[in-house]
Amino acid sequence: xxxxxxxxxxxxxxxxxxxxxxxxxxxxxxxxxxxxxxxxxxxxxxxxxxxxxxxxxxxxxxxxxxxxxxxxxxxxxxxxxxxxxxxxxxxxxxxxxxxxxxxxxxxxxxxxxxxxxxxxxxxxxxxxxxxxxxxxxxxxxxxxxxxxxx
Amino acid sequence: xxxxxxxxxxxxxxxxxxxxxxxxxxxxxxxxxxxxxxxxxxxxxxxxxxxxxxxxxxxxxxxxxxxxxxxxxxxxxxxxxxxxxxxxxxxxxxxxxxxxxxxxxxxxxxxxxxxxxxxxxxxxxxxxxxxxxxxxxxxxxxxxxxxxxxxxxxxxxxxxxxxxxxxxxxxxxxxxxxxxxxxxxxxxxxxxxxxxxxxxxxxxxxxxxxxxxxxxxxxxxxxxxxxxxxxxxxxxxxxxxxxxxxxxxxxxxxxxxxxxxxxxxxxxxxxxxxxxxxxxxxxxxxxxxxxxxxxxxxxxxxxxxxxxxxxxxxxxxxxxxxxxxxxxxxxxxxxxxxxxxxxxxxxxxxxxxxxxxxxxxxxxxxxxxxxxxxxxxxxxxxxxxxxxxxxxxxxxxxxxxxxxxxxxxxxxxxxxxxxxxxxxxxxx
Numbered sequence: 001x002x003x004x005x006x007x008x009x010x011x012x013x014x015x016x017x018x019x020x021x022x023x024x025x026x027x028x029x030x031x032x033x034x035x036x037x038x039x040x041x042x043x044x045x046x047x048x049x050x051x052x053x054x055x056x057x058x059x060x061x062x063x064x065x066x067x068x069x070x071x072x073x074x075x076x077x078x079x080x081x082x083x084x085x086x087x088x089x090x091x092x093x094x095x096x097x098x099x100x101x102x103x104x105x106x107x108x109x110x111x112x113x114x115x116x117x118x119x120x121x122x123x124x125x126x127x128x129x130x131x132x133x134x135x136x137x138x139x140x141x142x143x144x145x146x147x148x149x150x
Numbered sequence: 151x152x153x154x155x156x157x158x159x160x161x162x163x164x165x166x167x168x169x170x171x172x173x174x175x176x177x178x179x180x181x182x183x184x185x186x187x188x189x190x191x192x193x194x195x196x197x198x199x200x201x202x203x204x205x206x207x208x209x210x211x212x213x214x215x216x217x218x219x220x221x222x223x224x225x226x227x228x229x230x231x232x233x234x235x236x237x238x239x240x241x242x243x244x245x246x247x248x249x250x251x252x253x254x255x256x257x258x259x260x261x262x263x264x265x266x267x268x269x270x271x272x273x274x275x276x277x278x279x280x281x282x283x284x285x286x287x288x289x290x291x292x293x294x295x296x297x298x299x300x301x302x303x304x305x306x307x308x309x310x311x312x313x314x315x316x317x318x319x320x321x322x323x324x325x326x327x328x329x330x331x332x333x334x335x336x337x338x339x340x341x342x343x344x345x346x347x348x349x350x351x352x353x354x355x356x357x358x359x360x361x362x363x364x365x366x367x368x369x370x371x372x373x374x375x376x377x378x379x380x381x382x383x384x385x386x387x388x389x390x391x392x393x394x395x396x397x398x399x400x401x402x403x404x405x406x407x408x409x410x411x412x413x414x415x416x417x418x419x420x421x422x423x424x425x426x427x428x429x430x431x432x433x434x435x436x437x438x439x440x441x442x443x444x445x446x447x448x449x450x451x452x453x454x455x456x457x458x459x460x461x462x463x464x465x466x467x468x469x470x471x472x473x474x475x476x477x478x479x480x481x482x483x484x485x486x487x488x489x490x491x492x493x494x495x496x497x498x499x500x501x502x503x504x505x506x507x508x509x510x511x512x513x514x515x516x517x518x519x520x521x522x523x524x525x526x527x528x529x530x531x532x533x534x535x536x537x538x539x540x541x542x543x544x545x546x547x548x549x550x551x552x553x554x555x556x557x558x559x560x561x562x563x564x565x566x567x568x569x570x571x572x573x574x575x576x577x578x
Contacts, residue, residue: 010498016507075510104510115561123556129362131510133517134558136367140520147508147516149151 019074021045021150023141024056026088029081029109033138035059040142045150050088070095075148078129079106079141082113084120093128105129108138152503152519160522161318161500163415164200168530169522170415173199173395174287175529175539177296178414179424180275181205181282182312186213193237195228199286200417204228205275206248209235213277214248215284217270221252246270279303280310281424297541298397299569300410300428308428309442311449314458315413315491318500319396319421323413325494326398327514329376329390333359335489338479343486345427345438345447349404351550351578354378354386361388365513366560370394370543371521373567374514375559376401380552386578387559389549389567392518394525394538399548400448402577407434408548409448419499422457425449425487430547431574450487459488467492545569549576 023045025034031049038047038059048056048064056064070076076096080086089105096103105125110118118134125132133144152160163170178198185194186207193206195218202218204227218226220239227246231238236253238245244265245254250272258264273286279301285292300308315322325331333355340352361376370393380386388401391410399410412424425448427434434442445451450459461468467483469492474482483492508516521537528534537543549566553559560567566576 010502010505015505102510104513115558118558119556119561122558126362126555131362131513132364133513134364134366134560135517140517143520143523144513144516147151147512147519148510149507 016149018044019149020072021075021077021145021148022069022073023047023077023079023145024069024088024092025049026078026080027083027085029083029085030079033108033141034079037141037145042145042150045145050092053087054091056088056092066092066095070099070101073101075102075104077104077106077141078125079108080121080125081107081109082117082121084117084124086121086124089124089128096128103129103131105132106141106144107132107134108141110134111136151506151508154504156519156523157500157503159526160519161320162418163319164418168526170199171287172526172529172536173415174285175291175293175536176287176395177276177283177285177293179281179310179312179412179422180215180284180414182310183277183280183282186282190232193228193230193232195226196284197416198284199415201286203273204230204237205282206232206237208232208237208248212248213275213282214246214250214272215275216246216248216250216272219270220244220246221268221270222255244268248272279308280305293535293539294541297544299430299545299547300408300426302569302571303428303430304433306433307430308426309407309434309439310424310426311442312422312424312457313450313452313487313491314416314456315421315423315495316419316463316499317421317495317497318418319413319415321497321501322421322423322491322494323396323398323411324515324518325490326400326411326413327372327374327390327392327518328512329363329374329388329514330361330511333361335480335493336486338477339486339489342478343446344441345406345409346403346486349406349578351386351388351401351403354380354578363511363513364559365517366558367517367521368393368543368546368567370538370540370546371397372514372517373560377559384552384554386552387550387563389559389563390514391546391548391567392514393543393546394536395522397538397544399546401548401550402575403550404577406577407438408575408577410548411448423487423491429575430569431572445485445487448487450485450491459491461485461488461492463492463495547575550578551576552578 204218236245243256250270252268358378364375372392374390391399396413407427469482525536553562
């Protein structure tokens with residue numbers, strides 16, 4: 001069906017190289033979401049958590065430097081929950097800005113959260129995010145990653 | 151990207167497909183009221199969701215939408231005679247009422263009751279706001295009538311048109327929620343089209359071609375917010391509404407009317423692009439209506455006697471390379487609607503989404519697909535009524551406004567995103 005007739009005439013060669021996506025949990029609400037995501041097997045994504053405003057750690061427990069992680073990324077996804085605990089957003093965001101790396105802010109756990117708590121996190125993410133997503137369910141992150149070929 | 155099976159799932163809308171069945175949960179726009187202006191007027195061929203139908207209006211003014219083909223020998227009833235409360239086949243005189251019930255078979259004795267054994271598939275067709283709406287789902291599941299604001303305001307405040315589009319509904323619809331293309335593809339029209347020019351919003355648009363997007367789920371679909379810097383450290387927001395499965399409403403500009411679209415599958419490789427303009431609190435002016443009829447704004451000029459755009463694939467959309475080079479248009483195609491349609495059709499009848507390379511700013515499209523797939527699964531597995539069927543989901547508005555920097559736009563624009571009679575839209 002899908003353009004079977006038409007697809008015959010389309011160039012079939014690959015049209016892109018893999019992109020490196022770094023997914024970073026910025027707070028305790030985001031951590032289990034990112035941990036779950038990391039366990040589902042992605043080819044081009046790696047998963048980290050911000051243990052201090054200027055320190056990242058991978059899920060093997062290794063400390064990672066923000067400049068290094070950002071410099072090897074095509075896209076950085078900053079995941080945070082309501083409550084304004086996304087303090088690392090500014091250091092990571094500044095590093096991305098310096099290296100012109102695309103950033104997406106992703107708010108999880110917002111369904112039952114007061115708007116004032118969502119606002120606190122938005123205020124932290126917005127200055128550093130070129131795209132902000134507030135999804136009704138956390139599984140959207142999976143679909144987004146798939147859509148972005150992570 | 152989408153996997154092939156997901157792409158097939160979302161783009162196939164025939165009667166035996168999951169997406170086709172879900173589409174049949176909704177009242178969908180089928181015809182303009184003007185296509186059936188009076189009782190016993192000529193019937194109209196209608197193809198929707200891969201089914202060929204014929205619409206007619208009987209002597210008493212009732213609307214009918216029935217199988218296009220006579221049950222006798224398969225002749226098209228479009229050639230029929232619309233007379234005396236029924237549509238009579240021109241071949242042997244079989245006659246059908248608006249419910250598809252055969253009421254006369256001239257060759258059979260009237261007393262035999264043979265006619266009562268013949269009934270064509272029919273669907274309810276109702277007039278609302280200048281549009282004829284069809285419901286093609288199970289009779290027992292018919293939802294409440296549609297409540298979109300553009301069909302509930304007085305007739306003097308609204309205008310609708312439709313155009314034939316030569317591609318699958320989904321890629322056309324995705325163009326409607328792809329807000330990031332506006333500053334590029336349509337940049338030449340924002341300050342020249344009579345239905346757009348003069349708004350302060352255009353300056354924000356043109357001074358910042360790289361807005362920041364925020365995508366948030368709404369009860370019926372999505373809010374897609376495009377954020378640009380405004381004066382005093384505040385943000386200028388343009389908030390587009392998408393309501394499932396294929397309704398969009400674009401953020402207004404200044405005092406202009408609000409506009410948007412429906413994309414309704416004709417079959418899997420063609421769709422109707424419906425376009426509406428309305429103002430919640432005032433009549434549309436003669437100048438505005440004249441511009442809309444003349445194909446300005448999101449409307450088009452037609453091949454005479456059809457709903458096919460005058461600029462179409464057969465004439466390369468009348469592309470004007472000189473205008474493109476001079477910067478009058480970005481793509482060389484004139485008019486906002488055909489700028490969109492030309493590129494959407496260029497993708498092919500059904501775009502192969504396994505080959506695309508989406509980027510982060512495509513999250514509106516990604517989330518719309520996510521919501522469609524999720525709703526499709528819930529509908530197919532558990533019979534859950536999909537979002538957008540509930541009239542409450544339809545009473546929405548797009549909005550354009552300036553907000554403080556830390557306010558979620560869904561909070562700052564909470565009131566503005568709901569359709570309220572006689573309340574002016576939030577517009578800049």
